[in-house]
Amino acid sequence: EVQLVESGGGLVQPGGSLRLSCAASGFTFSSYWMSWVRQAPGKGLEWVANIKQDGSEKYYVDSVKGRFTISRDNAKNSLYLQMNSLRAEDTAVYYCARLERGSWYSNWGQGTLVTVSS
Amino acid sequence: SYVLTQPPSVSVAPGQTARITCGGNNIGSKSVHWYQQKPGQAPVLVVYDDSDRPSGIPERFSGSNSGNTATLTISRVEAGDEADYYCQVWDSSSDQGVFGGGTKLTVL
Numbered sequence: 001e002v003q004l005v006e007s008g009g010g011l012v013q014p015g016g017s018l019r020l021s022c023a024a025s026g027f028t029f030s031s032y033w034m035s036w037v038r039q040a041p042g043k044g045l046e047w048v049a050n051i052k053q054d055g056s057e058k059y060y061v062d063s064v065k066g067r068f069t070i071s072r073d074n075a076k077n078s079l080y081l082q083m084n085s086l087r088a089e090d091t092a093v094y095y096c097a098r099l100e101r102g103s104w105y106s107n108w109g110q111g112t113l114v115t116v117s118s
Numbered sequence: 119s120y121v122l123t124q125p126p127s128v129s130v131a132p133g134q135t136a137r138i139t140c141g142g143n144n145i146g147s148k149s150v151h152w153y154q155q156k157p158g159q160a161p162v163l164v165v166y167d168d169s170d171r172p173s174g175i176p177e178r179f180s181g182s183n184s185g186n187t188a189t190l191t192i193s194r195v196e197a198g199d200e201a202d203y204y205c206q207v208w209d210s211s212s213d214q215g216v217f218g219g220g221t222k223l224t225v226l
Contacts, residue, residue, distance in 0.1 A: 035215065045153075045161065045204050047215035059213045095160060103208045104151035105215070106172070108160040 002026040002107045004096045009112030016086050016116070022079040022096030022109055030054075030074040033099035036081050038092035039111075046092075049081065050099065063089075086116045120209040122218035129224045136192040138221045140205030143186060148207045150188040152181060155220075156201045164203075165190060192223070200225045 008020040020036070036048040049070040050059045058070050069082040079096055093111040100106035123141040130136040140150060150168050153161035163172050165181040168188065178193045192199055205218040 037215070044220040045155075045206075045217040047217065050213065050215075057213075061214065099215075100166070103149055104163060104166045104206065105153070105161070106163055106166075108162070110160055 002098065004098065004107055004109035006094065006096050006109040006112040009094065009114045011115045011117065012086055013118050014087060014116055017082070017084045018086065018114060020081040020083065020094055020096075020112060020114070024077045024079065024096075024098075027098070029072075029077040033102060034072060034079045035097045035099050035105065036070060036079075037095045037097050037105065037108075038090075038114075039095070040089075040092040043092075048094070051079070083114070086114075088116050090114060091116045119212055119214075120207065120216050122205055122207065122216055124203075124205060124218040124221045126219070127222045127224065129226055130192075130195050131226045132195055132197060134195055136195050136199070136223055138190045138192075138203050138205075138223065140188040140190070140218050141186055142188075142207065145186055145188050145207065146184045148183075150181065150183045151206045152179075152190045153204045153206065154199075154201045155204065161204065195223075195225055197225050199223060 003025045005023045035050045051070045067085045071080045095111045096109040097105040098107040152165040154164045155161040164175050164179045168183040169181040180191045182189050202220045204220045209216050
């Protein structure tokens with residue numbers, strides 16, 4: 001069974017940093033593109049970042065470029081999102097998702113809540 | 119960037135058919151995927167590649183895509199289908215996933 005378990009969310013002040021983690025199991029992690037998708041309170045889904053199987057390609061939504069960094073450790077079956085210079089508008093539930101055939105998100109974690117507030 | 123437009127809400131009586139649309143410029147040339155999200159839960163894929171269903175998704179869920187509109191159809195709607203539904207495509211020009219704004223399905 002595919003499982004994605006996020007951790008690392010919490011309350012952080014504007015300008016602060018946070019690192020999210022996603023532990024993957026039940027599939028060959030190194031064979032898949034992975035993504036972070038977020039959802040602000042009461043709002044819709046927003047793609048945040050993607051990373052290729054070997055980490056050689058990374059893509060970001062414009063609003064986080066230069067502030068967020070996606071990475072992975074295939075030996076640990078883990079996906080990460082380093083978030084710096086956080087803003088109030090980054091407040092959201094962050095989901096880790098497995099990207100299937102470079103097109104759709106076949107599996108999602110339960111999400112971790114990030115709150116940026118003073 | 120590519121934009122997907124969904125109606126904010128759709129209402130349907132139990133046992134009837136719900137149709138949720140997703141509009142986009144020449145969306146028929148893209149593969150469209152649909153997710154169901156119930157309150158407090160993560161999204162669940164219900165249709166991929168326009169009309170395919172993942173294992174475990176009831177046959178009542180189907181999809182179509184042509185021209186500028188993709189449609190998720192839910193037949194014989196049940197109370198448990200009440201949820202938010204999101205369409206999604208992959209924008210290859212910018213290598214990013216694009217989601218519609220979501221549609222709240224209310225079962226009357």
